[in-house]
Amino acid sequence: MKAIRACVSILALLAMGVTALPGQITAIRAGQLVDPASGTTARDQIILVENGKITAVGPAVPIPKDAAVVDLSKRTVLPGFFDTHTHLCLNLETQGGQGLPALIRSLLAATAIESTAYRSIEGVANALEMLQAGFTTVRDVGNAGNYADTALRRAIEKGLVPGPTFVNAGRIIGPYGGQFHGLPPERADIAIPEYLYADSPDEIVKAVRQNVAFGARVIKIAVDDQPYLYSVDDVKLFVKAAADAGVKVAAHCATDAGAKIAAEGGVASIEHAYQATTPTLELMKAKGVYLVGTDFTTQASHEMGMDEYHGYVVERLKRAYQVGTPIAFGTDVVFVMPGQTRGTLSIEFISSFVEAGATPKQILQALTVNAAKLMGMEKERGSIAPGFAADIVATPENPLQNIQTVRNVAFVMKGGKIYRND
Numbered sequence: 320m321k322a323i324r325a326c327v328s329i330l331a332l333l334a335m336g337v338t339a340l341p342g343q344i345t346a347i348r349a350g351q352l353v354d355p356a357s358g359t360t361a362r363d364q365i366i367l368v369e370n371g372k373i374t375a376v377g378p379a380v381p382i383p384k385d386a387a388v389v390d391l392s393k394r395t396v397l398p399g400f401f402d403t404h405t406h407l408c409l410n411l412e413t414q415g416g417q418g419l420p421a422l423i424r425s426l427l428a429a430t431a432i433e434s435t436a437y438r439s440i441e442g443v444a445n446a447l448e449m450l451q452a453g454f455t456t457v458r459d460v461g462n463a464g465n466y467a468d469t470a471l472r473r474a475i476e477k478g479l480v481p482g483p484t485f486v487n488a489g490r491i492i493g494p495y496g497g498q499f500h501g502l503p504p505e506r507a508d509i510a511i512p513e514y515l516y517a518d519s520p521d522e523i524v525k526a527v528r529q530n531v532a533f534g535a536r537v538i539k540i541a542v543d544d545q546p547y548l549y550s551v552d553d554v555k556l557f558v559k560a561a562a563d564a565g566v567k568v569a570a571h572c573a574t575d576a577g578a579k580i581a582a583e584g585g586v587a588s589i590e591h592a593y594q595a596t597t598p599t600l601e602l603m604k605a606k607g608v609y610l611v612g613t614d615f616t617t618q619a620s621h622e623m624g625m626d627e628y629h630g631y632v633v634e635r636l637k638r639a640y641q642v643g644t645p646i647a648f649g650t651d652v653v654f655v656m657p658g659q660t661r662g663t664l665s666i667e668f669i670s671s672f673v674e675a676g677a678t679p680k681q682i683l684q685a686l687t688v689n690a691a692k693l694m695g696m697e698k699e700r701g702s703i704a705p706g707f708a709a710d711i712v713a714t715p716e717n718p719l720q721n722i723q724t725v726r727n728v729a730f731v732m733k734g735g736k737i738y739r740n741d
């Protein structure tokens with residue numbers, strides 16, 4: 320019984336993160352250290368961590384005598400992963416293979432039935448699951464009730480609950496109706512608070528400001544989910560209003576027409592772009608617009624009721640790599656599966672990249688440095704180097720040799736705190 324209690328309390332401690340005292344130095348012995356940017360491996364490295372940041376990396380770094388030593392000499396160490404398209408404050412009762420209308424009904428049900436308080440608790444649970452799978456940073460792109468995401472971000476930043484560094488979008492901004500089709504006229508406001516409707520230039524500026532005032536750190540717009548699309552000028556206005564507030568714009572685009580408009584309008588990333596043609600992918604490359612493909616696995620496509628999407632995303636991902644479009648990893652997981660966590664379901668999306676012919680180096684870059692650049696964090700996170708946040712994971716094997724090993728993360732440190740050490 321005592322042993323069980325001890326075990327439970329260690330688990331509880333790890334869930335909250337093992338905190339080093341201020342000034343306490345942690346020394347990590349890395350058997351292999353992978354640098355995703357160069358796609359190279361260094362052997363037998365020492366990483367020193369102090370006050371949440373990496374202070375030294377190298378083969379002959381002296382270990383201070385009072386340092387806490389973490390032995391990862393049998394592991395491969397690499398930067399923590401990013402998921403740049405999450406919805407942590409949303410668990411959908413999807414109906415596997417039932418089609419897009421069923422999915423929209425599920426979202427409508429979540430909107431209508433679940434309180435924002437409950438949605439933020441879902442967010443807390445999902446945030447821990449993401450962290451334990453190796454995701455140390457996420458960009459959460461809306462569908463969080465009435466700003467459950469802002470509450471979650473604040474709680475993570477304060478250290479009240481464990482979770483990845485969390486950049487949230489608040490309410491998704493879309494033209495009238497948001498992403499719901501066929502709303503009953505008596506209940507047109509049922510899509511609120513998931514969406515902010517904005518149609519005219521004044522409404523666009525106001526929606527961005529309102530969102531930022533309520534804690535959004537990125538703006539998410541739905542460009543083409545209604546028969547009436549935003550125009551290039553509309554998108555440019557979103558980008559300007561967001562930039563004035565110090566944030567970037569992510570654009571939901573399912574169609575090629577929508578993706579082309581968003582790219583011309585200069586957004587930071589295009590989400591999904593399932594039907595993007597090669598000229599549109601080339602335009603994205605020319606404009607430096609990231610593809611966040613939410614590249615559904617076969618299983619995820621089925622769960623979301625969109626079986627045919629898996630084929631689309633693999634084929635589109637293949638073309639995007641041929642063109643050289645910048646690519647950041649992003650998943651869009653909102654469904655629940657027994658025996659899986661939000662984190663394990665999300666990291667499985669690397670399978671679609673493998674199917675598209677991406678190399679392990681390209682996949683690791685999408686998971687780390689590329690995502691950091693998209694989020695404007697490339698000087699703070701996504702690499703293991705002095706001055707960077709100590710967001711560090713370790714895998715049983717070297718992912719440059721076997722990329723599937725990223726699905727079995729055995730060690731997670733975020734901001735110098737250890738959240739997992741198997």
Ligand SMILES: [Zn+2]
Binds near residue numbers: 404406460651
């Ligand atoms: Zn999404």
